[in-house]
Amino acid sequence: MRPALFLDRDGVINLDHGYVYRIEDFAFVPGILERMLEAQRRGYLPVIVTNQSGIGRGYYGREDFEVLTAWMLERMREAGIEIGRSQVFYCPHTPEERCVCRKPEPGMLLEAAKRFDLDLARSWMVGDKKSDIQAAKAAGVGHTLQVVTNQPIEAKELHGL
Ligand SMILES: [Mg+2]
Numbered sequence: 001m002r003p004a005l006f007l008d009r010d011g012v013i014n015l016d017h018g019y020v021y022r023i024e025d026f027a028f029v030p031g032i033l034e035r036m037l038e039a040q041r042r043g044y045l046p047v048i049v050t051n052q053s054g055i056g057r058g059y060y061g062r063e064d065f066e067v068l069t070a071w072m073l074e075r076m077r078e079a080g081i082e083i084g085r086s087q088v089f090y091c092p093h094t095p096e097e098r099c100v101c102r103k104p105e106p107g108m109l110l111e112a113a114k115r116f117d118l119d120l121a122r123s124w125m126v127g128d129k130k131s132d133i134q135a136a137k138a139a140g141v142g143h144t145l146q147v148v149t150n151q152p153i154e155a156k157e158l159h160g161l
Contacts (some may be wrong), residue, residue, distance in 0.1 A: 003122035005028035005039040006109060006136065007032075007157070011128035013072070021060035024069050029111035031152040033079040039161060040081060042061060044124070045116055048088045049108040049135070055092035062161065086115065101128075104134035124161055126153060 003019045008017035020057050036046050054060050069088055089108035091101040101107035114121055125136030128149040136144045143160065147153055 001117050001119040003124070004047045004112065004116065004118045004120075005044040005048055006038065006047050006112070006123060006125040006128070006141065007036075007126075008103075008127035008132045009014065009048055009118075012121075012126055012147060012153075013048065015150045016128070019054040019059050020065045020066055021054060023068055026068060026072065028075070029150060029152055033076060033081065035155065035158065036076065036081050036083075038155065039124075042161060044054050044161065045118065046081060046087060047109075047116070047118075049103065049112065050088075050090045050130075051131075052090045052092050053094045053102070056091050056094040056097060058070070061091065065092075080124050087112075104128075104131040104138065106135045106139035109135060109139035113139070124158065126158075140141045142143050 006012055010020060014020060014033050015029060020026055052065055055062055063094055073083055091108060093099040093102050120140040121142040123141045124143040125132060125146060126143045126145045127133060128147050133144045133146050145157055
């Protein structure tokens with residue numbers, strides 16, 4: 001079993017300015033790729049868990065999400081990060097749909113744990129919302145870090161990773 005570095009997307013990986021779905025609107029938060037590389041060197045599997053209610057609300061489609069995701073993953077791989085589409089989990093639902101995947105529900109993290117045989121107690125979750133942290137705790141993730149939206153993660157904040 002290996003631990004994961006669970007990452008929320010909007011506000012943690014990319015600058016969140018509300019319902020980002022186009023490549024031209026996607027900008028990486030400074031330093032995030034370096035943090036992911038460090039985690040990878042320490043044996044953590046990067047896993048992205050992202051609420052995408054913009055799909056359920058009809059602002060954009062699953063295809064838009066997939067195109068942007070493919071582009072984002074390509075940039076990550078260029079930086080040396082070993083990551084594929086199977087390491088990205090998204091919830092397309094609105095809060096009203098009361099699904100089991102939308103954070104603060106732990107569904108996406110539990111699915112990832114099953115898919116990759118993850119050691120959740122040794123895993124980390126980094127998110128910018130309380131719901132990210134709640135989802136992680138509900139899933140049994142041992143370490144959580146709530147960052148300020150769009151602000152770089154300092155290496156020292158991931159102490160013990
Ligand atoms: Mg976020």
